[in-house]
Amino acid sequence: MSGSKCNVDPATPKSRTERLMKERNLRKLNRVFNLNEKAGDSLRDADLFSNDSALTETENFASLNEEELSEGIDGYERQDQRLPKQRLLVVANRLPVSAVRQGKDSWQLEISVGGLVSALLGLKEFDARWIGWAGVNVPDEIGQEALTKALAEKKCIPVFLDEDTVHQYYNGYCNNIIWPLFHYLGLPQEDRLSTTRSFQSQFDAYKKANQMFADVVHEHYEDGDVVWCHDYHLMFLPRCLKEKNSNIKVGWFLHTPFPSSEIHRMLPSRRDLLESVLAADLVGFHTYDYARHFVSACTRILGLEGTPEGVENQGKLTRVAAFPIGIDSDRFIRALELPQVQDHIKELKERFAGRKVMLGVDRLDMIKGIPQKILAFEEFLEENPEWRDKVVLLQIAVPTRTDVPEYQKLSSQVHEIVGRINGRFGTLTAVPIHHLDRSLDFHALCALYAVTDVALITSLRDGMNLVSYEFVACQASKKGVLILSEFAGAAQSLGAGALLVNPWNIAEVAASISQALNMPADEREKMHQHNFMHVTTHTSQEWAATFVSELNDTIIEAQLRTRQVPFLPVKVAVERYLQSNNRLLMLGFNATLTEPASTQGVRGGHIRELQSRLHLEIKETLKKLCDDRRTNIVILSGSDRAVLDDNFREYNLWLAAENGMFLRHSTGEWMTTMPENLNMDWVDSVKHVFEYFTERTPGSHFELRETSLVWKYKYAESHFGKLQSKDMLQHLWTGPISNAAVDVVQGDRSVEVRSVGVTKGAAIDRILGEIVRNKGMKSPIDYVLCAGHFLSKDEDVYTFFEPELPCESLALARTRSLDPARTSISMIPDSTNQVKAHQLRKQRSLSTLERSNYRSAAWRPIVHDRMSLPEGSSVLDLKAENFFSCTVSRKQSDARYLLQSSDNVGTLIKELAESKSPN
Numbered sequence: 001m002s003g004s005k006c007n008v009d010p011a012t013p014k015s016r017t018e019r020l021m022k023e024r025n026l027r028k029l030n031r032v033f034n035l036n037e038k039a040g041d042s043l044r045d046a047d048l049f050s051n052d053s054a055l056t057e058t059e060n061f062a063s064l065n066e067e068e069l070s071e072g073i074d075g076y077e078r079q080d081q082r083l084p085k086q087r088l089l090v091v092a093n094r095l096p097v098s099a100v101r102q103g104k105d106s107w108q109l110e111i112s113v114g115g116l117v118s119a120l121l122g123l124k125e126f127d128a129r130w131i132g133w134a135g136v137n138v139p140d141e142i143g144q145e146a147l148t149k150a151l152a153e154k155k156c157i158p159v160f161l162d163e164d165t166v167h168q169y170y171n172g173y174c175n176n177i178i179w180p181l182f183h184y185l186g187l188p189q190e191d192r193l194s195t196t197r198s199f200q201s202q203f204d205a206y207k208k209a210n211q212m213f214a215d216v217v218h219e220h221y222e223d224g225d226v227v228w229c230h231d232y233h234l235m236f237l238p239r240c241l242k243e244k245n246s247n248i249k250v251g252w253f254l255h256t257p258f259p260s261s262e263i264h265r266m267l268p269s270r271r272d273l274l275e276s277v278l279a280a281d282l283v284g285f286h287t288y289d290y291a292r293h294f295v296s297a298c299t300r301i302l303g304l305e306g307t308p309e310g311v312e313n314q315g316k317l318t319r320v321a322a323f324p325i326g327i328d329s330d331r332f333i334r335a336l337e338l339p340q341v342q343d344h345i346k347e348l349k350e351r352f353a354g355r356k357v358m359l360g361v362d363r364l365d366m367i368k369g370i371p372q373k374i375l376a377f378e379e380f381l382e383e384n385p386e387w388r389d390k391v392v393l394l395q396i397a398v399p400t401r402t403d404v405p406e407y408q409k410l411s412s413q414v415h416e417i418v419g420r421i422n423g424r425f426g427t428l429t430a431v432p433i434h435h436l437d438r439s440l441d442f443h444a445l446c447a448l449y450a451v452t453d454v455a456l457i458t459s460l461r462d463g464m465n466l467v468s469y470e471f472v473a474c475q476a477s478k479k480g481v482l483i484l485s486e487f488a489g490a491a492q493s494l495g496a497g498a499l500l501v502n503p504w505n506i507a508e509v510a511a512s513i514s515q516a517l518n519m520p521a522d523e524r525e526k527m528h529q530h531n532f533m534h535v536t537t538h539t540s541q542e543w544a545a546t547f548v549s550e551l552n553d554t555i556i557e558a559q560l561r562t563r564q565v566p567f568l569p570v571k572v573a574v575e576r577y578l579q580s581n582n583r584l585l586m587l588g589f590n591a592t593l594t595e596p597a598s599t600q601g602v603r604g605g606h607i608r609e610l611q612s613r614l615h616l617e618i619k620e621t622l623k624k625l626c627d628d629r630r631t632n633i634v635i636l637s638g639s640d641r642a643v644l645d646d647n648f649r650e651y652n653l654w655l656a657a658e659n660g661m662f663l664r665h666s667t668g669e670w671m672t673t674m675p676e677n678l679n680m681d682w683v684d685s686v687k688h689v690f691e692y693f694t695e696r697t698p699g700s701h702f703e704l705r706e707t708s709l710v711w712k713y714k715y716a717e718s719h720f721g722k723l724q725s726k727d728m729l730q731h732l733w734t735g736p737i738s739n740a741a742v743d744v745v746q747g748d749r750s751v752e753v754r755s756v757g758v759t760k761g762a763a764i765d766r767i768l769g770e771i772v773r774n775k776g777m778k779s780p781i782d783y784v785l786c787a788g789h790f791l792s793k794d795e796d797v798y799t800f801f802e803p804e805l806p807c808e809s810l811a812l813a814r815t816r817s818l819d820p821a822r823t824s825i826s827m828i829p830d831s832t833n834q835v836k837a838h839q840l841r842k843q844r845s846l847s848t849l850e851r852s853n854y855r856s857a858a859w860r861p862i863v864h865d866r867m868s869l870p871e872g873s874s875v876l877d878l879k880a881e882n883f884f885s886c887t888v889s890r891k892q893s894d895a896r897y898l899l900q901s902s903d904n905v906g907t908l909i910k911e912l913a914e915s916k917s918p919n
């Protein structure tokens, strides 16, 4: 009877972990089926994604346990006995092949160089097509047609960009603006004014190019396809795709770092880019740091809510997560056995006999820190003369983005330094640095990796750096040392098996070279083993499969989340109310029973009236309802006791203040339901933060309660208030108090900090126990109406009563907590009504682990002297049709029903109060 409405297959597991496990098993099974099929199939696809290495011997039926097998087969059968490969449209600026024109209608295709291409060649589990620019201007139709045909054989689809667009979009906006900025190199310094002037036209070209990519995607899109957009070139693409078809599953992955929000905010188009990316369903980065930076840019620059899951905008969640990339390690390991690679190895060994080989492989890019690397090598030679004729540095510097002036300058700079050092330390027969201005083919590269003693990777910033992975994969016999920049994403995965360096610290890098060259074999072996294990288990296939399965799952989650909450069927609620004997009405106060907030609250810049008032029109009917002996009413509010006292003193009902931490019957004394070990150490720090923001945000104020602090900006200028609240949240989430035992709760126009475990749902069992005890209740509660403008954190109220609980554990929790014998509450005599926060502050902080256990912490003891229900019977005897949970005006809610505003609550109360049984 719950009001959920969504178009998700009912067989879909509700828990994300279950869904992901299921999908993992299916994937595993799919691989096995593919293996069996391939075994008898001598024909191979000619496409770039063909599966020549994805399957290992262990991946057969024997490697699946019984559960996985039956889980997988269930899913398999549901899909008509065959599990089709997921269709995937990979969209990246560059195609994995670059085209070279041979004639009017003939083209030669060459594999493109770069980490993104290397990584995506591992997409073997998918029926993938790649959409991108072929790296060449093709103005004529004949040429375009011929190229389209040639690329189709490789499952590639071209986007034809004209020369001016490439210049402005790729060389300009992508490589001269976003690329350096995302790698912390700032915006172009020289010729700053002309850069600023041309910025707008470059940005326009960027948007135009992204739209051109989107048009090609739409042309080739089929229902159910996953569209995976890649990199900083295509930050506008998710929005372009969704604008035309909101059903497309869109993922976006960034291969570069995402910088701190302080850097990102320098971009004149900072908002546009973030908003466009957020149109995607799933946004991925190489590391948690980059993901965190992105979320914080969205909260600080866009004023959106960052959640542990991602970024939320008016109920729409964009999931943000880290998916560290890997390589197809098998491909490298197997290549080492090939005769041509063995020949290369032999050649290299002979060529550099008697010398240790150091290797650098980079695109010739500022971010790779090539000059810094060479200078560090120079310093090493200077300080270690005994090594001068015993070591050689091979630096492969692949030309890249050669049309961008900064890259041209870098090339001359590197040549100059190499020439100087070779002149300084070289002899007639040997030079210390071999610098190659070109790329190597795969086999030559593998051979080079295999003969290397020390790999030197000194990127100033690098999204991941796959060269480091490839080096490790090829080092099974040599077990050489990896010197790795701490600013490469790879440092977070391979750090334990590498010598980490700050590439800007030339002396430190030089010292690490010495350490690496002198490292004992056992130490080298240990480090290598660690990295080898990582590289061979975290592959590019796994990376892609995880991203796509998370994307599919994100869509399911979104469907489950965005169900429409139906309106409360008032007539039914009233009928059921009449038919029941012992009812519980649990009502919120603020924005539920109060007058609507209005700007009348502010007079001449001062806040006139901050306290909420019970709606005038509700007063009489509420009184009437309270007088019905079969109805128990609880006002459950975040407000403090004084506020509830002021408003409800004359009513015959229960007041639960501060989210249920304090309780009284209007005729009795306040009692506390607070746990004894409630930790309040954080209060002073949070108070300082609130004071700081209150002083700087006209119209805002804060309330200091016993168990929480609330900063309200209802009467502040709304845009500024929102911005300030974002800054405040950022500070609370990541600042000095982020480790305290608190929950930071974002309200509509408020920020609240509570002790961990203080939620309305957590207090209910105590409240119920006390009502039962106090009233001498003879029969269980058989009707519950629970309505409020509750924050999502407090929606556990609904779950608590929900007779149709989603899982057994919740049911168990409720049964247990409703056991009257476990229900405890303590009285506070009037004189000691104020539980002093400072007393509580003395208690020690809770560690994270303690925090998670905290919810079941012991509560203050009470003597159960008047428990009246027969032993063993339950306080609640609630049938699903007698439970009405209503959110008041919140569109996103776990409640069964929606009451649109506090006016509707008033009407409902009136109907209940005036209802009469037909007889």
Ligand SMILES: O=P(O)(O)OC[C@H]1O[C@H](O[C@H]2O[C@H](CO)[C@@H](O)[C@H](O)[C@H]2O)[C@H](O)[C@@H](O)[C@@H]1O
Pocket (backbone or CB within 6 Å): 094, 113, 114, 115, 116, 117, 119, 231, 255, 256, 325, 400, 401, 462, 463, 464, 465, 466
């Ligand atoms: O196509 P280009 O403009 O010549 O540049 C080549 C690629 O460079 C960048 O690669 C990044 O991706 C790697 C894999 O994720 C990662 O390891 C590396 O740290 C990054 O720099 C760029 O992001 C790609 O778009 C380019 O194709």
Ligand SMILES: O=c1ccn([C@@H]2O[C@H](COP(=O)(O)OP(=O)(O)O)[C@@H](O)[C@H]2O)c(=O)[nH]1
Pocket (backbone or CB within 6 Å): 113, 114, 115, 116, 118, 119, 361, 362, 363, 396, 398, 438, 439, 440, 441, 442, 445, 464, 465, 466, 467, 468, 470
């Ligand atoms: O002569 C070369 C030099 C490099 N690469 C490849 O280029 C990629 C570089 O990726 P990385 O992530 O290290 O950096 P990116 O160039 O993407 O910034 C690696 O897969 C290398 O194998 C190549 O194929 N030939």
